[in-house]
Amino acid sequence: MTSSLASLSQNKKIDSLKTILKQEISTEEKAETYILLIDQFFSLQKDSAEIYLNKTIKLTENIESLKRTNILALLKYAQFYIIKGDYTKSQEYYTKVNQKLRDFKNYDLETKYFGDFGVLNFYQGDFKGALTNFDKALQLAESNKNEEDQLRFLNNKALAMSYLGKAEASLDIHKKAISLAEKLNDSTALGKSFNNIGLIYEDMKEYRKALEFYLKSLKIKENSSSQVDVANSLFNVAGMYKEIGEEEKDTSLYVNAENYYQKSLDVAKKINYGKIILFNKTGMAQLATVRKKPKKAIEIYKSVINEAQKTKDLQTLRVTYLNLGVNYIRTKKIASAEQNLLLAKPMIEKANNPSDLAKLYKNLSVLYQEKKQYKKAFEYLLKQKEFEDELSKNSLKDKISDFEVKYETTKKEKEIAQQKEELLTQKLAIKNRNLYAILLTAALLILGIIFFAVYKRNLFKKKQLQKEIDLKDALATIKTQNRLQEQRLRISRDLHDNIGSQLTFIISSIDNLKFISKDASEKLKDKLSNISSFTGDTIHQLRDTIWAMNKSEITVEDLHTRILSFVEKAKNAVPNTKFDIEYTIDKNENFTSLAGMNIFRVIQEAINNSIKYAEADTIKIELNKKEQLFIANVIDNGKGFSLNSTELGNGLSNMEKRMSEIEGSVKIISKETKGTTITLEVPLKNKANDV
Known part of the structure; x- marks a missing residue:
């Protein structure tokens, strides 16, 4: 019902704007009306939006006073092609905008250019470029004290940082974004923050927590007008049901995943959102993989490659090549597996996402074990371990948990303040009645409020005190573990540096004795050889002991x-x-x-x-x-x-x-x-x- 009313309202606006165009108006007014029509058509009627984009660009191309409108239309066209998934075309329009902005300095347009160009970088898999452009846009927003723009670019910056493996720094940016979103009462931005925190949990393989945040984000976005955001959230929720189903061996969750992928795909097709159409296809292929249907997965991935190559969608290409390699390994087509994994390797290493790197090296290790190339397999196994260790960040989990507690506490305090306001409103309404009844009721209400407030305050203090005690206990435990680990490391260093070097010296001395004692009896030589061999074995055992001591x-x-x-x-x-x-x-x-x-x-x-x-x-x-x-x-x-x-x-x-x-x-x-x-x-x- 709400959707139908919104659509009706939008149609009225469109009809009103078209009526204005039929009248005799100036070129400036016509250009402004075109821009307003583009905004109305942009989300749902892409073909109509494109018609008015072309009209606006043609109308404003050679009019100096309309240069700002012309650049704005070019920016909207670039964004239009991002949504369609044609990144090559989008890049062309951003190049035109960049050239025009050299001669036309304008804060709003420059901010929008860097922010939107960062989105294109992100979708192309160039997360470093995205971070650079989001940073430039944020600096412009801060210098002009535009808090709405600051909020947008804080969210985007945090997202790019999380994709570059900078999860802790990303979380700090999210805290700023959420605080600003609450200040501005911007639920859409809050939904984006929840979505991006879900991404951090997903990288940490905390899939249940990621799903919790994705669902929070989806609930907020479903009440907004942006179908692009809804399609993104539906896709993320689908992915988490797939991961949880795989992790917990619960095949019933695959049905949930398939339903959400289909919902996301339906929305994406409705608004011609090429990026998410491709994402959902790869999601369906991943679902086929975990359902142990590698041939079906390979078929879907192959259908994605041409479209991704056409739009230079490196993010989709690297995931597709990687997962094609995984499925070819499962079907024992080792040559095809190697070809696709090696195509994915430079793209994944350039993107530098620890989660994707760990998966790549894991499957390269499996591949070379199948090929009996054990040295290569072992090298990739070590690389896999390195990046999996980087993903295991307990301190980050603590940081996120602390952030959640603070956020929920602030929320509760606002709810209590709102309850107090409601009670005061009731008190004022009662004041119009009998004075004696008002005084008596007011006294009872005040006593009740004071009792309730004192009770709540004491309860809150008690909870806070318990949290502080728990935190201190946790910190004490961590300090104790750190001291134990330091003791282990010091002992292992002493063993390695002192005893290890002394044993090595003994072996060297024995070898020298054997060389000097050329005329010694065979019995003595055998004895020296035995001592040398025994000492060498002792060194190997010592190294194994040091290996164990270095790990908790x-x-x-x-x-x-x-x-x-x-x-x-x-x-x-x-x-x-x-x-x-x-x-x-x-x-x-x-x-x-x-x-x-x-x-x-x-x-x-x-x-x-x-x-x-x-x-x-x-x-x-x-x-x-x-x-x-x-x-x-x-x-x-x-x-x-x-x-x-x-x-x-x-x-x-x-x-x-x-x-x-x-x-x-x-x-x-x-x-x-x-x-x-x-x-x-x-x-x-x-x-x-x-x-």
Whole structure:
């Protein structure tokens, strides 16, 4: 109903403006009327808007007094092509505007030029360029004390910074924007801030929190006149339902995602919003990917490429090439996967978004493992880890939580103030009645208000005090953890710098003794060689210990990386032995540093036994999860042994001791000529209880 009324009102305005054009009016008045008609048609009737844009530009082209109107029309045309998704055309019009502004200095037009050009940069995937232009527009708005423009460009600047991985700085800008939006009572800008904070949560993979903010933003935007904003919000909500469904293994959420993608696509097609049309197609393709329909996903992505190339939409292209690579890996088309991932690589590295970089390097690592190019796979695995560490910012989570608390508290205070105003209004209304009744009622109301205010104030103070206590406890915990980490780092540095260097000196001294003692007996030489070898092994064990000490937690991915490194060294010692490493457990599962170190030592001991005693030509390492147990298997095809007739030495005793320290267990299954399997089981941390 509201939409129909708005449409009726808009039609009346259009008819009124067309009536003015039929009258005898000056060129200046005609140009002004054209601009007003363009504004009316811009959101819903793009073809009509384009007709009047052409008329305005033609009318004002060579009239000096109408230069401002001419530049304004060119700016609107550039914006028109952004919405259509034709970035090449949009760039042409911004170039024309830039040339005209050199001879025509005007604050409003310059501000609009830099702000809108920044939007084009953003959609082209040039986030640095976008940030530069938003900054210029913001400086102009601040110098002219235009708070409405400041609010717009604060939001845009914060968005560009979040896409460049500067999440904490982005959040500070959002705080300024929200404060200014509340001051100006601008719900549209508030909706944009909520949307952009959702983007920060999305980059942090906090999908439930991102969805919460996207829905807040959508609720505000649905009450506005901008269908562009509505289409953007619907798309973001759809994406979060997809991510949550994938993360929580809840396929019912995929239906929600599909519905929101379709709603966004319908709005985008209605207003000819080319950018979001492409975005929704890629969203549908991503949905097909998580539903394990890679062929359908590939088909959709291929349909996107031509349109994205035509409009030079680098943002869509990099996502499309990346996800084509992912789906080709799943269909085992390794050559096609490599081609698309390498096309995506320079674009993603230029955009410098940590989330996209982590995903790119992860899939390049998987690709080169499939191609048996383990060195490249390992290099990309390390790069993936680097950017995933950058995304894990607990301090940012605390900062956002603190921001939410402050925002909600301010909101509550405003509501209480509003309630007080309403009570005072009621009091004034009662004053017109019987004086005695008014005085009695007023006294009761005042007492009630005072009691309520005192109660609320005490309750608020109590909550604030509890929050301060909780914050102090949290800070104390963080300080304690930091001190422990500093102790670990200092001890590990001492081990590395003192003991490590001394052991290295011993090896060097022994090698010198062997060289000097050329005439020494073979027995002495063997003894020196044994000491040198033992010292070298000690250095390797010391490095592993330092690795564990430098971490408060060790993830499955850390463990996998360490095993890969150990296997690479083992390959040099036994080049004819084939090693195979598989893991199906979530890479983010983690252990304490003690548990992670003990698991690595036991796996290391098991591999060493297979190399030294089993005479195996294949050794397989499996890392799995069953319910709340981490399970590791070391399987060889060696000569095996009989458990009943063979006396087990210190190696098994050490394995059992290490497992018992972390509440784990170790089992050995072996048959002569059939090989040996060593299995260790360790309970995983209960994530639901992690704080």
